[in-house]
Amino acid sequence: MLGNRMKAGLTASADSVFAIGLGMLNLPILAVWLAGLALCPVPVLGTDLLAVTTRVVRWRANLERRLGTRAGVPIRRPYHPPPDHGALGTHRWLRWIITDPATWRDMAWLLPGALIAVPLGLIIVSLVAYSLAGVGLLPLWLFLGEVWFGYGVLWPTASHADAWLALPQGLVLLGVTLFVAPLLRTTAFRFARIFLAPTANAELRLRVAHLTVSRAGAIDAQAAELRRIERDLHDGAQARMVSVGMTIGLAERLVLRDPVAALKLLAEARASSATALVELRHLVRGIHPPVLAERGLEGAVRALAMSLPVPTAVTSRLHGRFDAPVESAVYFAVAEALANMSRHGRAGSAWVTMAYAEGLLTAEVGDDGVGGADAARGTGLHGIESRLDTFDGTMAISSPAGGPTVVTMELPCALSSPKI
Known part of the structure; x- marks a missing residue:
């Protein structure tokens, strides 16, 4: 737990450096976009300039959305579907940009987004630098001597005792900073979500x-x-x-x-x-497998795992039955994921974990194979996405080269009957 906190703090501190640069980039992007908007009545030049600057604005806003989603503050894209590619720079494309409310919300976020992200990033970076200065004060005293570092600018010291005291103070301050840094970064992303997230309409x-x-x-x-x-x-x-x-x-x-x-x-x-x-x-x-109707999703998946050539462990925390279409969709999705593992994964073992909590049925299929699975390159995983999409379900794949491969499927549903 503590290691995860430290890792999150280090990540947030490193991201703060980029946040400062990106926040400062907002201002010239805003200026160029306003110039393109002002020149849009000019034929060719104005529409082309606005097309280019709008793409830059949306690139910046989408980058903030991706960073926020990675930090645990998901922000969806709210844009209207674009016209065909041949309409780029035309009046039709210009009308699509001007009439999309998300365009104006992106523009409205650029300035206040910079005013929030840059100060918060500076606070985090300054605290980290100040903490590291206190931690490094004692080694400087010991190796460079009092003549070079007699009185510190950030940590005033007049003796070795002061340097020794700066070390634990710097460590404590560094720990507090690493704990607070993710909260400050989340605050910036929550503010950005006010502008960049889709409205109710x-x-x-x-x-x-x-x-x-x-x-x-x-x-x-x-x-x-x-x-x-x-x-x-x-x-x-x-x-x-x-x-x-x-x-x-x-x-x-x-x-x-x-x-x-x-x-x-x-x-x-x-x-x-x-x-x-x-x-x-x-x-x-x-x-519709008979075992699915007789024994439910848990029993059907266990029976499926027993028929596989690869040892497959099944862990289930399901405390009831679901509607037949839901059980069928999850069963065949799990079966397809296990079939892909058998055909392509070259795994020595696999596992299936199923759980239900707060209206969400989650199934995780993993193996210790070679990895490298990609839904865009195969019809099997794409079929799983299509099957789950019918029930508003989602699928996520983690499959680095060398493994392991983990396919996580989530499907909103309700218990049909409790397990007795």
Whole structure:
């Protein structure tokens, strides 16, 4: 716990140096953008200048959003969907910029954002420097002598005793600074979120856009799944059942003339019907596994883990059942993640952790393989995202080169029934 606090403090202190520079950069960006806005009535020159400066403003605002999200203050992008790329610098593009409220909120944040971020960053950097000066005072006394460092500017000292006292004081002040630094950085990001986060109307618009895309994806996925089922039935069980019918028909013709041949045909028909039944069971299991309906999500994932060639530990803190579509989505998402691990991860062991708290179902799938998983380069992980997106779920991947790979899936839902 203490190590995490120290790490967060060091990170916030280092970020403060960049925050000072970025905050000071806000002022020339604001000046250039205002110049572009003033010249926008001028054909070509004004629209092009405003297009370039607007991109710079949005780059700066998006950088602040990313930094805030990394620091634990998530800030979403609120912009309207842009026109096509060919409209860049045209009056249509200019109208898109001018009529987007987020453009003016970005501009309004630049000056007060600098006035908040720069002083807070200077406070953090100054306190760290002052603390380090106190910690380093004693070594300077011991190695450089009293002649060179007789009276410190930041830590006035007249003797070795004063230098010895500066050391613990500097350490205490450094510890306090590292504890306070993340709070000050968070304060700056919370202030930025007032301007840079979507308004209530923008949130509603983003929500509608997200639902439109996710529902369209769900419809496409459902249509693809129906086509797969139809294809599997047509090429598998249906073809076998037709073959069984034809074989039985031949046996009917031979039953009086050649009973032995008719018996062989009937035996062949029975074997084909058994194979068709197995294929139907596999097909049903792919639609909704029976073990999922009987034993719930926890039991189904445990059964899945037992069938894998890689030792897979399952830890569950689920205290109830969920709606069938939710359980099915999470089960197949976990199954796909484990399948990717088996195919590409070259892992020696894996684990699955599931928990439910405060209306959020979380499933974590990890392995000790080679890492390097990327949702943008494979259809499996993209399929998991699409499956979870239907329920407003999210997926995050941590897979550095050399491993381990951890896929975290979160899905908002409610308990359907308590576990007795």
